[in-house]
Amino acid sequence: MEVTLPSKSDITDFDPPVYGHLGMRPELVTRPPEDERVWIEIEPNVWFRPLFFDMNTGSHGEVLRVRRGGVLSRHRHPSPVHGYVLKGRWRYLEHTWVASEGSYVFEPPGEVHTLTVDDDCEEMQTMFVICGPVLYIDDEDKVVHVEDNIGLIELARERYAANGLGADFVDQFIR
Numbered sequence: 001m002e003v004t005l006p007s008k009s010d011i012t013d014f015d016p017p018v019y020g021h022l023g024m025r026p027e028l029v030t031r032p033p034e035d036e037r038v039w040i041e042i043e044p045n046v047w048f049r050p051l052f053f054d055m056n057t058g059s060h061g062e063v064l065r066v067r068r069g070g071v072l073s074r075h076r077h078p079s080p081v082h083g084y085v086l087k088g089r090w091r092y093l094e095h096t097w098v099a100s101e102g103s104y105v106f107e108p109p110g111e112v113h114t115l116t117v118d119d120d121c122e123e124m125q126t127m128f129v130i131c132g133p134v135l136y137i138d139d140e141d142k143v144v145h146v147e148d149n150i151g152l153i154e155l156a157r158e159r160y161a162a163n164g165l166g167a168d169f170v171d172q173f174i175r
Helices: 149-162 167-173
Strands: 040-043 046-053 060-067 071-076 081-087 089-092 098-100 104-107 112-116 123-130 134-137 143-147
Touching (some): 040 071, 046 149, 046 167, 081 098, 089 123, 143 149, 149 167
Antiparallel strands (some): 040 046, 046 060, 071 112, 071 134, 081 104, 081 123, 089 098, 134 143
């Protein structure tokens, strides 16, 4: 059996998989990007950078970047979410706490929240591991958009094709 490896780029690296002959894909090391085009805008002042898409569990890893005054629309998760703040600070409109650089946040399933970065914070970056879809909801708690790995990969393909990285650029993050 021939081993088919995913594409590499300047921001990812891997060694051939030990069990490649069984169809296993290699480990993934995602390096800090020097190319601004890897960031995908999802709302005004809000971007994400894919780290991985686990197609077996539906989870994915990303770095969320929000610049001053940015808001990630009201949403909830049916599965847990883990976050670690790399830069800046953010909060949920529905809570009193603030997550600042070095903070770890565990979000239990089902909680509704609206992530915001205040105007006095130039930029926030948080690494999130999202263990399932994100359900964007309206003021009546009705789901208006479901964001999952399939939709995120399609969005990344579209954006990377448009910005010159190429639609297949996202393939390196898929496991």
